[in-house]
Amino acid sequence: MTAATSYPKISVIIPTLDAARELPATLTALVPAAIDGLVKEVIIADGGSQDETMRIAQEAGARVVAGPRGRGAQLAQGAAAARGAWLLFLHADTVLETTWAEEARAFLGAPERAGVFTLAFDAKGFAPRVVAAGAMARTRLLAAPYGDQGLLIARALYEEIGGFRPLPLFEDLDIIERLIKTKGRRALHVFRAKAVTSAARYERDGYMRRVLKNAWCLALYRFGASPARIAEIYAR
Template sequence: MISVVIPCLNGEARLPACLDALVGPTVDGLVREVIVVDGGSDDQSAAIADGFGARVVMSEPGRGQQLAMGAKAAKSDWLLFLHADTVLADDWSKDAAIFVKEGAMRAAVFTLRFDTSGFAPNIVSGGAMVRTRLLKLPYGDQGLLISRALYDAVGGFGNMPLMEDAEFIRRLTKKHGRKALEILPARAITSAARYERDGYFTRVFKNSCILLRFLMGASPEALKRSYE
């Protein structure tokens, strides 16, 4: 029923946990295939993916390009785009199974949480969910479950070095309305490493500035230079 597409670049630290959360739903038949699109890793990412039985597709680096390539290779009527450092909670398959049975032209993201607890990570993840509900601008870390029909109707992911997720969601909601994107209660637990390295609120401020510049028309290339 679902093809899972995971763009990856040197993701060996978190990729095993990401893939492990897909094993049960694969055995149960919900997940038909897992496609790891490797952007030229120089670690063991490809070998880890192969060891889990995932299909490995090689690509030039760039998450937008990797997502688009994975979608092109996928065979199912439903696509789940998932970052390599995100782990879906145990109950995700139940929510996903209900969602895909309720209609074809649908898309959903999961509820964001970090892989650590405390005041700062809870505030940041809670704020991200407020943004998702009010503005329909989720993080890519929340995953994206979408029917192939709707994905194709929106036009797929663009070959962009940054903001490919926000750009796709903007096209989705502009063409099909804000109700086209739903929020599933199951948690997408993502790595807090970047936030802990930079400081949670410094990172939020930086991400918000980049998002604002994107919404005002800045090029993805310029935003990537700022991000890095």
């Protein structure tokens, strides 16, 4: 048995909905780890794409599972289909930095912890750097990372804390809250490797407007508003 194959294997789960433009780069970044044997499989959990997402996924050799639209439900469905001892949840518009696999491999000896990546945006300038820095401050001070940062977690721990719930919004915060409640704040690890995510939504809406909207929705969530109601506000 080689060193590459002696490690537990990772199943990568990517929820998609009309993600044909972003998905190729996300998948390409996983190829070296798949060749090395660290990544066992890539599962595309699709919520009804009408573009070329399915074709791209199939040509890349990914497994495809289809179900109702909704990121929480799609993530849960992908996890249920996964066969790896570890699960890596990744958004379709997020590209992992090349050093991610080295850090992840070293982390596989900590099955009682979960890891998220350092957020960065695929845009240059002051605004994206400030927003990313704010997100990382929130991650470290409040233990509140968003799904854009990915999530690497042992299957056993994922199942112990109840997995992803079929929420229309904040399914990422919900699972982290249960992780910390069960295992404590030290159970959340932040990788140095960057998760470079699309800045398209911020550039379309304006960075400040988007940040304020996200903060307002987060405040509503913290004060107990229903995720369905927050999703309506978020979609406006």
